[in-house]
Amino acid sequence: MAHLRFEPTAAPQCFSTAEGLRVRLLQLPAGSQAAALVRVHAGAHDAPAAYPGLAHFLEHLLFLGSAGYPVEDSLMAFVQGCGGQLNASTRERHTDFFFQLSAETFSDGLQRLFDMLARPLLDPAAQLREREVLQAEFLARAQDSETLCDAAHGMALDTAHPFAAFHAGNRASLPVESAAFQQALRAYHQQFYHAGALELLVAAPLEPAALLRLLKAPHCRIEARAQPSRSLPPLHAVARSARLQLANGRPRLEAAFCLDGMPLGSAAALDALASSLQAEAPGSLFALLRDRAWIDRLRLRVPYWHADQGVVVIEFGLTAEGLAARAGIIDALHRWLCFLGQDAVLTHHWGEYRRVRERSLQVMPPLARLRHWVEPEALLAHEQPDTVYQALREVVVRLQSAPAVLTADPRPAPAIEAAGFALRMAAEELPPIAPPSWHWALPAGNPWLCARPLPSPAQNEPALRCVSPQNANGQSALYLHWRFDGESPGGLWHVLDRALRPAIQAAQQAGVELRFEDFGNGWCLSLFGYAAALPVIADDLLKLLSEPPASAYVDGGRQFAEAARLHGEELLIRQLIGRLPRLLGSADAAMSVPLDRSALSAAWARAHWQALAVGLAPELNDALHAVLGNTPGRALREPAEVPQPWYAGRRFWWCLGEPAAETAVLLFCPLPTRDARQEATWRALARAMESGFFRRLRSELQLGYAVFCGFRQFGEHAGIVFAVQSPSATAAQIFAHIEEFLARLSESLDSDTAQVPGDSALDDPRQRAERIWQACLAGQAIDHPAQVAAAMRELRPEALRAALATLRNAQGGWYCLANAAAPDARWQAR
The missing domain is CATH 3.30.830.10 (Metalloenzyme, LuxS/M16 peptidase-like)
Incomplete structure (x- = not known):
């Protein structure tokens, strides 16, 4: 091969x-x-x-x-x-x-x-x-x-x-x-x-x-039989306006279109439409509605598609101002679709979309490639793009018809008869509004899809470490980490997160995944994907982080306020996982600072940064050395010494939110030390227990749907995570089941036939880059992941038993997040 x-x-x-x-x-x-x-x-x-x-x-x-x-x-x-x-x-x-x-x-x-x-x-x-x-x-x-909204759309058929x-x-x-x-x-x-x-x-x-x-x-071996034929009933909906009561989640407005008898290529065309509709560049539909403070998110989703029919939903996340301007949002959508349907405009968007698809295929990991090619019209789009383009023209025309409009918010509504999920909804006309005059223009193309001259460094930047390519197939990674002197700068991360929001989609279109994470005592910017684009994207992002637009301070303040409470937009357990890195990084609550330019300048003044590039060719590394000269904060000339974890050897319980219909418990057990042999043992232990934990707590005890455990790292903090969300068990019961599982595991590991799993993560370019970066964050050498992999190959079952005893005794500390109080006096409440 x-x-x-x-x-x-x-x-x-x-x-x-x-x-x-x-x-x-x-x-x-x-x-x-x-x-x-x-x-x-x-x-x-x-x-x-x-x-x-x-x-x-x-x-x-x-x-x-x-x-x-x-x-x-x-x-x-x-x-x-x-x-x-x-x-x-x-x-x-x-x-x-x-x-x-x-x-x-x-x-x-x-x-x-x-x-x-x-x-x-x-x-x-x-x-x-x-x-x-x-x-x-x-x-x-x-x-x-989303589930309840889709059920409500079904009522319009x-x-x-x-x-x-x-x-x-x-x-x-x-x-x-x-x-x-x-x-x-x-x-x-x-x-x-x-x-x-x-x-x-x-x-x-x-x-x-x-x-x-x-x-x-x-x-x-699998038997061969003929595939049965099936017929499709017609799919039509009544254009009406209704409101759905949601107990959780932010208000949203959804325009639903039922499409039937669509031409070949329509499913692939919807992917192209979504790319144009969800763009956040200046002049886009999203940007114009966001600038009026009407919406804070926009996406196209397809809850059903088969053969030549389907349901297309265009979803707007509403602000308080947008709730009163819903008629204006629907008007803007209709007029934007009419604008998009013009030949010159649609041709421009189609050309941009084809460049996006070409770039994304350059960097897809194996499983993502299969999920792309399994779709029925993926090969059609590859071999007959003109057919898909003609279908796109028809899709845009069909979406200019009147949709079924649904508002979803917490206002009370009567219960209705519905199959399966209980719905509370009623007919409601949108409040009238004088439609603004919309001025549409062709958006500029994504600059990160085009080649750009790369700068040359005057000198190398010592704070950047570079690791050479290794079977990355054109994929590379760049990581930037800022650590702050003193306490975390409060909600300023949310300001920068909002400033970066348009860049996330633009980077994704350019074949690069962009993450910006808050580790409590530091922030981390990560780029992974198409190697040639990384220096260009990093150059633009560093300027944006230094000088975010004024709107980011307003939007970031709203996001900071919302982040202080748990909400129903996603599973409780996922929200707890999102909180954990910030809480691990700060022993004390984040300092309260005003969300303005002077506060951000002060934060950057007390920030030290380090960077890592994995898999870039020498000329791209040279360009990065030049680009990073614009990094806000002070460069670390030598790797920083990572402070001793403040939670070591102690048990902390952090109660977040109020008791709800379901109870979520997230237990993090950090490594006592980060030498290669102990990390190898804990990684192997996590592998050995992952399947059994899932089977015991989810299948046998039937605690709930969201159950998992595994080895994870949050910033410089590495260890084993146990996560359970249950509609029936209390926090005390969930924790007792976790402890019982660990006790039973101790007995099973006493067998000399216990298998020690291996580790092939370094074969994957993405996982290899992440492991090297995690080692850097923890103050370890670049070759630490290779040392861990070598140590895993030499482990014996008795090492797993020793690691399990260390974990059960909380030698590295236990850190628990839940939406309930601590079950007993062993825990220090936070």
Whole structure:
């Protein structure tokens, strides 16, 4: 494979097995990680109407053991033990299963995937337990703003269509004790889980012949049958204005369009439309509405699409001023779509979009490549772009019709009859407003998609460390970290975060992921992706961070106020994870500073910075040395000494928010020390417990839908995280279950046959760069990750037992966040 020239924008090779399984292969260069995705061409809308959620339920059950692999050695346990990625998703007319692993372990993963799809156990006791998991997921989704809005849009349909039905599944809709249900479950599996209804996509350093040999393995065997044909009912909606009561979340305005009889290429065209609609550049729809202080977010989403029909939702996040100006927002959307439909304008946007897609394919990791190419019209867009462009013209025209308009906010509304999710909504006309005069203009193209002369450094910047390329395939990383003398500068991070918001999408279009994180005592700017763009983007961002626009101070102040409380926009446990880095970085509350230019200047004056570049060619490193001369703050000529963690050896409990319908607990157990051997042992311990923790607390104890554990690093703080969100258990009960799991694990690790998992993370360019950067933040050497990987290869089971004892004794400290009070006196309340 070393001779293979990798073409990142090339379409996959297509062929079929003797059983009729359609296969698409993206050949990657040697040293790459490998990924597989199986699409089953059946989903929620194909399940029996008598059993809503059956398709989703089966997706869950397939992970619970198969004829060839018990649950302890199933795909999930295997991939988690190898440090890979996996997941599954049930959509309206398809179900996807996917994973990414090292190339060396790929064949073992693929065999487990096919065995679970073709020969699941479907154990009745496991079904009873897993039904409770779906019930917990149903309760969580019943509080989710997007889920409820989509259910409300279904009420606008004027004909019976599966989009308006309930498909999530819950305890009531899944009578697993019933013989009729069991028959329907197995009939659904028999009807759709076979070679004729499956499609396999692989991205790996493999030749087609080698992949075909692998698919002949006994565990990959799958029966061949014909795919059943299906008909689609018409999809139409009534143009009306309604309001939905939301208990959680910020106010939003949604314009929903039901499209039917659409031309070939329309699904791909919607991706192009979303790119134009969501642009935040000056002169864009978003920028004009934001400048009027009407909205603070805008996106296009497609909650349903199949064949030639679908539902398109354009969602606006409303400010207080925007709630009164909703009619003006809908008017602006209509007029912008009319402007976009002009030939010269649409051609400009189409050309920009094609450059964006070309760039994104340059840097996609293996699994992301598969998720791109699995979409039915991805190959069409690649081979027949004119067809997609003509479909885009039709989509823009069809969206100029009157939409079904939905306002979602906390104002009371009456309960209505709805399938599955409880809705409170009523008809409500938008308050009239005199429409402003809109002045549209072609936006400038994304400057980061074009080459730009690179500056040359007068001298090297000692605060920048550079690590040479290594099988990165044109991907590189740049990290900048500022540490502050004294306390964290309060809400100023939110000011800069708002200033960077337009740049996040522009960077993504240029093939670069941009993150700006608050670590409490410091801030971190991270860029990862298309190598040639990094110096150019960094140059522009550093100027923006030094002099953010005036609007960022206003928007940042609003965001700072909102961040002080938990809200219903996302899962509680995710919000706690977002809070953890800031709390770990500051023993005391962030200092209160005014959000203005002088305060920001003062903050930069007491900031010291360091930087790391991973994978850049020498000429790009030279350009970075020149660019970083504009970095605000003072350069660290030598790596800073990382202070001893303030929480070491102590137990802290931080109660955030009020008790709610669900309880979330996040326990972080930091490493006592960061020498390579101890970190290797803790990483291996986290791998060894990840699958068992998930199985015990989620499947067996049925605590809730959001359950996981793993090794994580937040700034310079590394350790093992345990996270649980439950609709039934209290914080004290959740914590007791975590402690019980650790005690049981201690017994299982006493076996001399306990396996010590390996570590292939350094094979992935992104993970390798992150590991090196984490070492730098913790004051360690550049080669620390390689030392950890070497130490993991030499570990024995007794080392895991010692690490577990250290963790249980809280030698590195325990730090817990929850939306409830501490369960006992062992904890210091914060």
